[in-house]
Amino acid sequence: MxxxxxxxxxxxxxxxxxxxxxxxxARLDLTDDELEVYRAQLGVILDHxxxxxxxxxxxxxASAHPLGFVNAYRDDVxxxxxxxxxxxxxxxxxxxxxxVAPPALETG
Amino acid sequence: MSPNDLTIVAAGERLxxxxxxxxELLEATLDRAHRTEAQLHAYLTIDRDGAxxxxxxxxxxxxxxxxxxxxxxxxxxxxxxxCTRGVExxxxxxxxxxxxxxxxxxxxxxxxxxxxxxxxxxxLDEFAMGSSTENSGYGATYNPWDISxxxxxxxxxxxxxxxxxxxLCALGSDTGGSIRQPASLSGIVGMKPTYGxxxxxxxxxxxxxxxxxxxxxxxxxxxxxxxxTIWGHDPRDATSYAGDYPDPSAELGRGIDGMRIGxxxxxxxxxxEPAVESAVSSMxxxxxxxxxxxxxxxxxxxxxxxxxxxxxxxxxxxxxxxxFDGIRYGHRADGxxxxxxxxxxxxxxxxxxxxxxxxxxxxxLSAGYYDAFYGQAQRVRAAIQDDFARAYEQVDALVxxxxxxxxxxxxxxxxxxxxxxxSDICTIPSNLSGHPAISVxxxxxxxxxxxxxxxxxxxxxxxxxxxxxxxxxxxxAFTARPVLEEVAS
Numbered sequence: 106m107x108x109x110x111x112x113x114x115x116x117x118x119x120x121x122x123x124x125x126x127x128x129x130x131a132r133l134d135l136t137d138d139e140l141e142v143y144r145a146q147l148g149v150i151l152d153h154x155x156x157x158x159x160x161x162x163x164x165x166x167a168s169a170h171p172l173g174f175v176n177a178y179r180d181d182v183x184x185x186x187x188x189x190x191x192x193x194x195x196x197x198x199x200x201x202x203x204x205v206a207p208p209a210l211e212t213g
Numbered sequence: 214m215s216p217n218d219l220t221i222v223a224a225g226e227r228l229x230x231x232x233x234x235x236x237e238l239l240e241a242t243l244d245r246a247h248r249t250e251a252q253l254h255a256y257l258t259i260d261r262d263g264a265x266x267x268x269x270x271x272x273x274x275x276x277x278x279x280x281x282x283x284x285x286x287x288x289x290x291x292x293x294x295x296c297t298r299g300v301e302x303x304x305x306x307x308x309x310x311x312x313x314x315x316x317x318x319x320x321x322x323x324x325x326x327x328x329x330x331x332x333x334x335x336x337l338d339e340f341a342m343g344s345s346t347e348n349s350g351y352g353a354t355y356n357p358w359d360i361s362x363x364x365x366x367x368x369x370x371x372x373x374x375x376x377x378x379x380x381l382c383a384l385g386s387d388t389g390g391s392i393r394q395p396a397s398l399s400g401i402v403g404m405k406p407t408y409g410x411x412x413x414x415x416x417x418x419x420x421x422x423x424x425x426x427x428x429x430x431x432x433x434x435x436x437x438x439x440x441x442t443i444w445g446h447d448p449r450d451a452t453s454y455a456g457d458y459p460d461p462s463a464e465l466g467r468g469i470d471g472m473r474i475g476x477x478x479x480x481x482x483x484x485x486e487p488a489v490e491s492a493v494s495s496m497x498x499x500x501x502x503x504x505x506x507x508x509x510x511x512x513x514x515x516x517x518x519x520x521x522x523x524x525x526x527x528x529x530x531x532x533x534x535x536x537f538d539g540i541r542y543g544h545r546a547d548g549x550x551x552x553x554x555x556x557x558x559x560x561x562x563x564x565x566x567x568x569x570x571x572x573x574x575x576x577x578l579s580a581g582y583y584d585a586f587y588g589q590a591q592r593v594r595a596a597i598q599d600d601f602a603r604a605y606e607q608v609d610a611l612v613x614x615x616x617x618x619x620x621x622x623x624x625x626x627x628x629x630x631x632x633x634x635x636s637d638i639c640t641i642p643s644n645l646s647g648h649p650a651i652s653v654x655x656x657x658x659x660x661x662x663x664x665x666x667x668x669x670x671x672x673x674x675x676x677x678x679x680x681x682x683x684x685x686x687x688x689x690a691f692t693a694r695p696v697l698e699e700v701a702s
Contacts, residue, residue: 177455194315
């Protein structure tokens with residue numbers, strides 16, 4: 106396939122992907138070997154994906170909805186929601202009607 | 214012919230004539246599943262008790278003269294990314310192993326209200342990310358036409374079940390082609406409706422601006438009647454369309470005399486198998502002979518649609534899949550802080566393709582790269598919508614192959630993500646535009662593997678879409694079925 110060229114508003118492809126930083130942002134605890142495999146694969150995919158930068162013509166803003174919807178509101182009226190006990194039954198750990206999670210910050 | 218090999222319409226006639234009961238139809242369907250699942254692995258869960266109860270209720274209603282419409286008593290399969298109250302729903306991910314939702318998805322409620330019999334939950338690529346159903350956290354699904362090959366994906370379990378006769382019809386979800394491509398590779402009909410017309414409430418989200426539920430079926434009419442049952446406005450989905458809905462079946466059988474049909478020149482050439490190109494060209498000639506005016510059209514942005522898709526979809530996925538954190542449901546790993554627990558849970562629970570796409574999406578949205586990647590991909594999306602709009606000033610519908618290739622061998626693309634992504638090159642533009650599209654089987658290649666033909670139409674153009682698709686189906690007269698090796702499992 107051939108791609109149109111020109112219209113490069115954007116900096117050239119970044120070569121280095123700080124994959125450990127990306128994995129931290131994504132909350133994925135990966136090994137060094139795994140990170141290296143993903144870094145190499147992302148490089149190939151992003152090299153192809155960078156072809157979006159070849160788009161010619163004036164920049165435009167996309168709507169995410171083909172029918173042109175902007176927003177949808179419902180009436181501000183309380184309606185029944187899911188049963189709390191049923192929802193909590195799916196959780197790994199609960200106590201007194203709450204989800205249980207470890208501290209947000211490491212302690213000790 | 215075994216009753217589970219009938220179309221919905223034909224089975225419905227027999228149910229109403231008293232020649233067949235819903236329980237008999239279900240038992241024949243379960244028997245086929247029993248004989249084919251060891252080879253195919255189309256299902257993750259079969260809900261025998263729930264299905265028998267629904268079938269008995271359908272028979273009781275029919276005996277009383279209560280007619281709930283064309284899906285009453287029909288055994289159907291659901292892709293396992295649609296929530297079913299009390300029945301395990303995993304999206305083929307280990308992170309959701311054992312999850313039993315406390316509610317039904319809106320499409321499931323609509324099927325139950327219509328008297329449909331839900332046989333079970335079908336396999337998919339984990340979180341619908343893939344084109345072969347090999348990325349499942351519970352093992353791959355295989356193609357009924359050749360069990361050494363993939364059924365396509367990500368709705369591969371739904372496609373294999375309908376193709377093999379272990380369901381009469383199924384629902385799938387289509388984010389980049391995940392209904393149409395497996396339908397093409399499995400020799401059945403698969404349809405993606407206009408974005409916003411089928412509620413996504415209870416569909417486990419992959420990419421919210423692209424995801425759409427639709428039918429996989431044995432005939433174009435079956436797809437139309439299923440769509441008419443599942444679509445409609447739903448206040449629980451903020452993107453749901455609240456205006457008037459067309460009648461998908463209104464112009465079935467009307468033919469295409471005088472219609473203008475566009476052939477997309479970008480969806481041909483290098484990478485397309487000769488048998489696929491030849492079958493598609495023959496069908497275009499047949500459409501011309503049947504009275505359509507054929508217009509060759511160039512839609513240049515289609516060549517960068519795949520690139521835009523592989524930025525937009527992973528970006529949305531990286532945000533959607535943040536909810537899987539080990540706190541509220543699903544798998545939980547040990548951790549002394551919330552972040553450690555989350556990061557370990559997610560590393561253990563997600564498979565490689567999901568991990569890859571979360572990383573890709575996180576990168577595309579991260580500071581410094583947002584404009585060059587995600588922002589620019591959204592501009593390409595707008596340009597694609599413009600290209601479609603210009604095309605529909607000249608033609609009523611567009612046509613192309615559904616997939617550049619027939620079903621490929623299992624394992625052939627698993628180590629090359631980009632090659633796998635190219636499977637969706639013909640289907641992705643309609644997701645980015647939100648327009649409806651359908652795949653109709655039109656023949657087989659030299660190895661007896663099915664070939665699909667894609668029809669695309671403007672937003673809410675389902676009446677036109679089904680009109681053209683029905684003519685394609687009539688002209689193709691495709692009646693071939695897979696020869697199944699039945700072995701009791």
